[in-house]
Amino acid sequence: xxxxxxxxxxLACGGDAKTVKGQKLDTxxxxxxxxxxxxxxxxxxxxxxxxxxxxxCVEGCLNSAGMGRFSNVQKARIxxxxxxxxxxxxxxxxxxxxxxxxxxxxxxxxxTPTIRLNGTSDIRWERYGVPQAFPELTFYDYTKxxxxxxxxxxxxxxxxxxxxxxxxxxRLGDVIKSGMNAAAVFRNKLPASFKGVPVVDGDKHDLRFxxxxxxxxxxxxxGKAVTDQSGFVIDATEKELSTC
Numbered sequence: 001x002x003x004x005x006x007x008x009x010x011l012a013c014g015g016d017a018k019t020v021k022g023q024k025l026d027t028x029x030x031x032x033x034x035x036x037x038x039x040x041x042x043x044x045x046x047x048x049x050x051x052x053x054x055x056x057c058v059e060g061c062l063n064s065a066g067m068g069r070f071s072n073v074q075k076a077r078i079x080x081x082x083x084x085x086x087x088x089x090x091x092x093x094x095x096x097x098x099x100x101x102x103x104x105x106x107x108x109x110x111x112t113p114t115i116r117l118n119g120t121s122d123i124r125w126e127r128y129g130v131p132q133a134f135p136e137l138t139f140y141d142y143t144k145x146x147x148x149x150x151x152x153x154x155x156x157x158x159x160x161x162x163x164x165x166x167x168x169x170x171r172l173g174d175v176i177k178s179g180m181n182a183a184a185v186f187r188n189k190l191p192a193s194f195k196g197v198p199v200v201d202g203d204k205h206d207l208r209f210x211x212x213x214x215x216x217x218x219x220x221x222x223g224k225a226v227t228d229q230s231g232f233v234i235d236a237t238e239k240e241l242s243t244c
Contacts, residue, residue, distance in 0.1 A: 008076065009098055010036055010080060010091075010094060010095050010098045011034040011035065011036050011095075011098045011099065011102055011115075012034065012035055012036070012037065012119075013032065013033065013034045013035070013102065014032075020033075027210075029112040030110070030111050030112060031111070031112045031113075031114050031207055032106050032109075032111040032112065032113055032114070033113075033114045033115070033116055033206060033207070034098075034099070034102045034113065034114075034115055034116070035115075035116040035117075035119045036080075036095070036116070036117050036118070036119055036121075037073075037077050037080075037119040037120045037121075038077055038080055038081040038084065038118075038119070038120055038121040038123075039074070039077040039078040039080075039081040039120070039121075040052070040120045040121055041053075043074075043077075043078060043081070044077075044078045044081035044082050044085060045082065045085065046081070046085040048081060048084075048085075048121040048122065048123055049121060049122045049144070050122065050144075050145070051122065051144035051145060051168070052122070052144070054144075054164065054165050054167070054168050077120070081121070084123075088128065092128050092129075092130060095117075095130060096130065096133055096134075099115060099130075099133075099134060099137070100134075102115075103134070103137055112138075113137055113138075114137070114138045114139070114140065114207065114209075115131075115134075115137055115138070115139045115140075116139070116140055116141055116206070117130065117139065117141060118141040118142065118143065122141075122143055122144055122145060124145065124148060125139075125141075125155075126148070126150070126151055126152060126155060131152045131154055131155040132152050134154070135152070135153075135154055136154075137154060138154055138156070138209055139152075139154055139155040139156070140155070140156040140157070140158070140207070140208050140209045141155075141156075141157055141158070142157075142158050142159075142160045142183055142208070143157050143158070143159060143160065144159070144160045144162070144168075146159055146171050146174070146175050146180075156208060156209035157180060158180065158181045158182065158183050158208045158211075158217055159171075159175045159180050159181070159182045159183070160182070160183050160184075161182045161183060161184040161216070161234075162230075162231055162232045163231035163232075163234060164230045164231035164232055165231070169231075172195060172197075176197060176214060179213060181208070181211055181213065181214070181215055181216070181217055182197070182216050182217070183202060183208075183216070183217040183218075183219055184199075184216050184217070184218060184219070184234055185219045185220070185221050185225060185232060185233045185234065186218055186219070186220060186221065186233070186234050186235075186236055187220075187221050187226070187233050187234065187235050187236075188220070188235075188236075189236065190218035190220065190236070191218070191236040193216075194216050194218075194234075194236065195216075197214070197215065197216045198214070198215050198216070199215065199216045199217075199218040200212070200215045200216070200217055200218065201218055202217035202218055202219045203218075203219060203220055221233045
């Protein structure tokens with residue numbers, strides 16, 4: 001079997017409007033994030049977002065936002081994901097080399113490297129030993145998988161909320177009680193609280209591991225998500241908005 005290998009970098013740095021905000025935060029460290037974008041859901045022929053349909057985020061996926069609107073970018077994401085699906089061992093080896101190169105570059109620049117592997121996917125990278133291979137680095141991701149157990153200490157997860165189905169949205173309380181924050185996408189303004197949980201502005205930066213615990217990270221809809229009606233994008237009630 002012929003395995004196609006993506007010949008470019010697997011990680012991107014500096015081209016994402018959200019992650020670059022971390023370099024401008026008024027914090028003791030100057031963070032720089034490398035992010036990996038794959039082809040979400042089943043675009044590559046295999047599903048890398050196992051909860052996408054239940055969460056209703058297929059149509060509203062951020063895959064179409066920013067640089068994702070260009071066909072060459074979409075082709076590159078599909079090529080990378082196809083490689084992962086056909087040759088996960090080779091892909092992970094290349095990914096680790098990219099992470100090592102990125103971290104070395106960041107440290108030389110006196111920056112603190114952070115890694116986000118699921119820019120547009122929801123893969124359990126802890127099962128492939130990726131964050132475990134770099135215990136000195138901070139990894140973080142959004143996920144729709146609420147039951148990821150045995151997570152390494154250097155991998156921070158934020159659960160992505162959706163009202164597309166009751167079984168999915170009903171997990172919110174348990175997620176917050178477990179110590180994991182939740183992220184919710186709102187159509188227009190962010191409410192001060194949602195479902196009795198305080199909401200913080202998640203668009204100020206992307207470094208979710210810096211968020212206080214017990215909150216919902218509010219994000220404003222972008223790309224195709226602006227018109228999404230699946231339940232993935234939430235219309236806050238007048239009462240919730242009036243408390244801002």
